Amino acid sequence: MSGWLVIAGLGPGDENLVTPDVRQALDGATDVVGYIPYVARVAPRDGLTLHPSDNRVEMDRSRHALEMVAKGRRVVVVSSGDPGVFAMASAVFQAVESGPLAWRELDIRVAPGITAMLAAAAQAGAPLGHDFCAINLSDNLKPWPLIEKRLRLAAEADFAMAFYNPRSKARPEGFVKTLHVLNEVCADARPVIFARCVSTPEQDISVVPLPEARPEMADMRTLVIVGSSTTRVITREGAPIVYTPRSVVA
């Protein structure tokens, strides 16, 4: 009766982007825990109990998983993308830190996955081919002034930027302000990629110059990538290719 916990990344949606490492963890699990649509990606089978739960209960879900592991269950906590990028790994470790000391000695590991920004970048070309940053635009998790400060400094540093959770119905104004700040600081026509539902049948990718980017081009299922000042667009008959050269000449 030796339990374990794997915090696993299911990738952006395409089953061909799930690593064998994650597949093996799921095959050996007694319990799978996670947000409803992610648990729905795991095939039911005898001996496996699925524990889907709603959004915004990450700490409860983490404690539940740890309690089961302490009782000897083999538990996989699933995230989409990579569990270490704006996902469940941080929540589980926060629960470990604030929980019973015995939880620290449990067998816990993180199984990485293809995170949305890298899947989106791959579809668009290579916009993250030089230095870049990743920012979660949800102000559920931090105050807006910190987000704005990071946007300004990231633009000044000339990073390409990937935005997770750019916009929701509950807080439509954050992404309006984001585009305003970027236009003010960047003051150019660098490409912006809106990548919705990457690697799923509903995938939709568009590329527009920054001044033409509109808030309604994004929703919660969109990953937004903003190029750096050096990012290039290759036009052709099909969709354009967006890439950031690896080198900056002095």
Added chain:
Amino acid sequence: MSGWLVIAGLGPGDENLVTPDVRQALDGATDVVGYIPYVARVAPRDGLTLHPSDNRVEMDRSRHALEMVAKGRRVVVVSSGDPGVFAMASAVFQAVESGPLAWRELDIRVAPGITAMLAAAAQAGAPLGHDFCAINLSDNLKPWPLIEKRLRLAAEADFAMAFYNPRSKARPEGFVKTLHVLNEVCADARPVIFARCVSTPEQDISVVPLPEARPEMADMRTLVIVGSSTTRVITREGAPIVYTPRSVVA
């Protein structure tokens, strides 16, 4: 005779971290092109020609691959990690842009992989669980003053940071300066993770407070992660867990 090019990421080393998508591309290829140690990870078979080449010939390698695709070959360009992160995808698209116009209409796609920073983060806990940036510290590819500017702005933005190519024998001084800048700007004891050869048999991971980080702790096979001001270390009997909470309280 319809050729294609897949620019594929082999992940950090563990074959269980190679996606089925990449595996299928390799199974369907006639030619594999890449840096010697990455091509060595592809099993030889009848009908497959391996084209290993040395480091620093990325543009030649890209043009060679594109020429073969134009002749109808099915070519995989391999990178370790993810091809879109400081790897071959940008080089190939630069070759496309500067090459014959017909190259723009070739069938080219990027197959993402597990990039080193996410594999390293998974081994250490979840240090990239909040906003973060990725910087290539090699000054082969950009002038040092730009690197230093980005380090200072990234620290001011309070990003966690992942450093690729922190140090080589040919340029040992860059990482010395990096640690100097970080200690000056951060002025605290946030954790620094040195993750060498992640997911391979030689994997070696250590965590030290920033003031105790030493240049010789890194080499070209090391991925370095520096926490943000909020990054936590959970001590326990085994290796410590490093994670950055998802939330910042106002």
